[in-house]
Amino acid sequence: MSGFFGCVSKRDCVADVFYGTDYHSHLGTKRAGMAFWDGQSFVRTIHSLESAYFRNKFEGDLPKFAGSRLGIGVISDGESQPITLTSHLGRFSVVTIGRVDNIEELTGELLERKINFAELSGSKINPTELVAILVSLGTDFREGIELVQRKVKGSCTMMILTERGIYAVRDRFGRTPVLIGKNGDGYAVATESSAFANLEYLPCRELGPGEAVFVTENGTEQVIAPGRRKQICSFMWVYYGYPSSWYEGINVEDARYRCGAALAGRDDLKEVDYAAGIPDSGIGHAIGYANEKRIPYKRAFVKYTPTWPRSFMPQNQNMRDLVAKMKLIPNEAFTKGAKMVLLDDSIVRGTQLKDNIIKLTESGADKIHIRIACPPLIYPCVFLNFSTSRSTFDLFTRRVIRELEGTEEFSEELLQEYADPDSERHARMVELMRRTIGADTLRFQRLDDLVKAIGLPKEELCTHCWDNSSYME
Incomplete structure (x- = not known):
């Protein structure tokens, strides 16, 4: 995914944009950038985050932005941005969150109109540049924004920095949040409300x-x-959102407590010593489970962060898996002889969870019962660039279904049967997943319980990953 922060102020706002963007570091893993209007020109800087923190990369750039009262920043899971463009609308900078699923189609249309692209993202067209070009085709910014929302399939949330202010735009179906904060000097725009408090917005x-x-x-x-x-993305509460953030008036950590409680309410486990969570997002679910079951919560895993800030920094997948393994340290004071319930937000590829179970077993755990805060991921996300691992062939569920069915071609009717928590096929799928990862038991959240735990009507949530239900147009 990605996250952004922007500010328009009566005073120098460089520090606010710098720290506000940094507060979105949990949403992006590859690149980041900032752009400012300093009163005379647009100034931009972009860096890779694959070898260092945002703060370390950008702190040396701050002096060249000094005095700017308008600025935007983004931490991205994909392309380089912001994109700065000169057009008949004037000069402006754009940052985006989302996924242009029909990028090849739109690129073809623009090339036929003899419009050129200057930026590349991994040898491909930069989606944010494409969005900036579409904006520039409008007679004004409003018309350009409407063109983007009409043309883009997938989703596109964006900020547009101009000489006078910032256009903040939420994607057509609200799959990602956009929040406005205020202080005595001006306004800020953010993906995460948690970015506001310490900056006094x-x-x-x-x-x-x-x-x-x-x-x-x-x-x-x-x-x-x-x-x-x-249809806001349900994963904002389950996994991606920061614990202290709010979307649609619903706090992330509070929703995770309810998710864990819902799992506990349906669980018939009797002999269990405590609940534990996979750091970081699994912790809230585990606390909710423990509170509902009236059992202790313990940290069977401790996350080592000083020199292992992210499990996804290296580009090579084998190195990413190794980093993930190195980050989590089992606490043998709690694992030896323990019968534990271990909660995690989701299972994507299954490899990390399998490794974690092996690590706990080697640390002396007697029983490891896995509880997952959302239903099995059966459909890859087509609206947000969550992870390349969410492709159809990488999803753990799809691999298991292929093994059970002996084919790679599935009808929608068959997939819906696997998605049904009360079906025999669903039970067979979960059992094979359990055996594959080496858990003593494995249970997933029911979709109806997840919707209730979040607290919005189902029609206002995107649940595509689990049941293929979403607005596509």
């Missing part, structure tokens, strides 16, 4: 699906009214 509003506002130091002006249909 008070959250004042959240954009609706497809809504666009123009933010200046004096306030916000609605440019495009919100649409009626909303």
